[in-house]
Amino acid sequence: MDWYKRHITSLKPVFHEVQLQIMQFPHPLGDIGNRYAEKYNPLVDIDKGKDYICVLLPYWMQELVDLSDEQCNRLALANIYGMLYFFILDDVMDSTQIDRVKSQLSLASLLQLKMSAVFRELFPSDSPFWAYYDRYVTVWADCVMNEDKADFFVHNPIRTAGKAGPVKISAVGACLLAGREELIDEVGQSIDLSLMTLQMLDDWADWQEDMEEGNYNGLLALIAFETGKDLKSLTIEKIKSHIYVLGCMNRYTDIANRNHKSLLGLSICIPSILEYHDYMVNSLREIASGIENNKRKALGGGINFFA
Amino acid sequence: MPSEKELREQIIEKAWADGEFKQQLLKDPKAAIQDAFGIEIPAEFKLTVLEETDDTFYLVLPKNPDDKENVVGEVCYPRW
Numbered sequence: 001m002d003w004y005k006r007h008i009t010s011l012k013p014v015f016h017e018v019q020l021q022i023m024q025f026p027h028p029l030g031d032i033g034n035r036y037a038e039k040y041n042p043l044v045d046i047d048k049g050k051d052y053i054c055v056l057l058p059y060w061m062q063e064l065v066d067l068s069d070e071q072c073n074r075l076a077l078a079n080i081y082g083m084l085y086f087f088i089l090d091d092v093m094d095s096t097q098i099d100r101v102k103s104q105l106s107l108a109s110l111l112q113l114k115m116s117a118v119f120r121e122l123f124p125s126d127s128p129f130w131a132y133y134d135r136y137v138t139v140w141a142d143c144v145m146n147e148d149k150a151d152f153f154v155h156n157p158i159r160t161a162g163k164a165g166p167v168k169i170s171a172v173g174a175c176l177l178a179g180r181e182e183l184i185d186e187v188g189q190s191i192d193l194s195l196m197t198l199q200m201l202d203d204w205a206d207w208q209e210d211m212e213e214g215n216y217n218g219l220l221a222l223i224a225f226e227t228g229k230d231l232k233s234l235t236i237e238k239i240k241s242h243i244y245v246l247g248c249m250n251r252y253t254d255i256a257n258r259n260h261k262s263l264l265g266l267s268i269c270i271p272s273i274l275e276y277h278d279y280m281v282n283s284l285r286e287i288a289s290g291i292e293n294n295k296r297k298a299l300g301g302g303i304n305f306f307a
Numbered sequence: 308m309p310s311e312k313e314l315r316e317q318i319i320e321k322a323w324a325d326g327e328f329k330q331q332l333l334k335d336p337k338a339a340i341q342d343a344f345g346i347e348i349p350a351e352f353k354l355t356v357l358e359e360t361d362d363t364f365y366l367v368l369p370k371n372p373d374d375k376e377n378v379v380g381e382v383c384y385p386r387w
Contacts, residue, residue, distance in 0.1 A: 237373070240373035241373065243373070244371070244372045244373040245371065245372065245373065291372075294372050295372045296313070297313060297372075298369050298371075298372035299369060300314075300315040300316065301315055301367055301369045302352075302369065302370060303315050303318070303348075303354065304313045304314050306314060306346050306348055307313065307314035307346065
C-alpha cells in the first residue's frame with residue numbers, strides 16, 4: 001500500500017484542520033461531526049485504512065501535473081468535507097433511524113459550506129471548475145435515483161462509478177490549477193474505472209445487507225441477470241449457491257480485470273491510481289480463488305478441512 | 308503437515324499403498340490419521356470410513372460450501 005503510506009505525513013495536518021473546523025460548528029454538531037469524521041479517517045487503524053481515493057487523489061495528481069503541496073492540501077481538505085457530506089446523504093437515504101435525520105442533514109449542510117468555501121478560494125465563479133462540479137453532482141443524483149431501475153451494472157457498468165463521481169472534482173481542480181485542462185477527460189476515465197472497481201468490492205462486502213434492505217448491488221444484479229429471474233424472486237440460499245458453488249465470483253472478477261486492462265490502455269498514467277486499482281483487483285482475485293479453493297476442499301468432504 | 312494434495316486423497320493413497328494403515332483406518336480412523344499425518348480430529352466430530360468393492364460403491368454428499376467464513380483472503384473494503 002505504498003500508494004497510501006507515502007502520503008500519511010501530508011494527510012495528518014489536513015485531517016487536523018478538518019477536526020478544528022468541525023469543532024466550531026454549532027453545538028452539538030461539532031462533537032457529532034468529529035465522531036463521524038473519525039470513522040472515515042484513514043489515519044486511524046493505518047494498516048486497515050478505510051477511505052483512500054477521496055483524500056489521496058490530489059496527491060496522486062502530482063504524479064501527472066505540476067501542483068504545489070499547498071494546492072494538494074487545499075484540494076484534499078475540500079474533498080474530505082465533500083466525502084463526509086455525500087456519505088451522510090448516503091446514510092440518510094439508507095437509514096431507518098428517522099430521529100437522526102435532523103442532525104445528519106444539518107451537519108451535511110455545514111460540511112458542504114466548508115467544502116465550497118475551500119473551492120471558492122481556489123476557483124473564481126467563472127472558472128470551468130464549477131461546470132464540472134455541477135455535472136458530477138448531477139450524475140451522482142441520477143445514479144442514486146436510477147441505478148436500480150436502469151440496472152447499471154448489467155447494462156452499462158461504468159455508470160456505477162457515478163455514485164462516487166464527486167470525488168473527481170479534486171482531480172479537475174488539480175488539472176485546472178496546473179493549466180492542464182486537456183487532461184481532465186482521460187483523468188476522469190481513470191478515476192471512473194477505479195471507482196467502479198471500488199464499488200464492486202463494496203458490493204461483495206455488502207450483498208447480504210443490500211439484499212435485506214433492497215439496495216441496488218452489482219453482484220446481485222449480475223446473479224439475477226445470469227439466472228434470468230427478477231432479483232426479488234431469488235432467495236439468499238440461491239445467491240449463495242451462485243457465489244460459492246456456481247463460480248459467479250470468477251466472472252465478477254473478470255469484469256475488474258477488464259477494468260485494469262482499460263486503465264492500462266489510457267494515454268495518461270498516474271502510477272498511484274494504477275497501484276491502487278491493482279490492489280483492489282488483487283483483492284477480488286483473492287476472494288474468487290479463496291472461494292474456488294474452499295469448494296475444491298469441500299468436494300472432497302469435511303475431512304479436508306482438518307489439513 | 309500434508310502438502311497441496313487434499314488430505315482425503317492422501318489418506319486414500321496411503322491406504323492403497325499400505326495394508327497396515329488401511330486396517331487401522333477401517334478400525335479406528337481418527338487414531339490412524341493422527342499417527343500417519345499428525346492431525347488430530349476433535350472428539351466432537353464423527354468419522355466413518357467405508358471401503359468400496361467391485362460391486363458396491365458409495366457416493367458421499369459433502370456439506371454445501373456456502374460459507375463466507377471459510378473463504379481465505381485479506382480484502383480491503385474501502386468506501387470512496
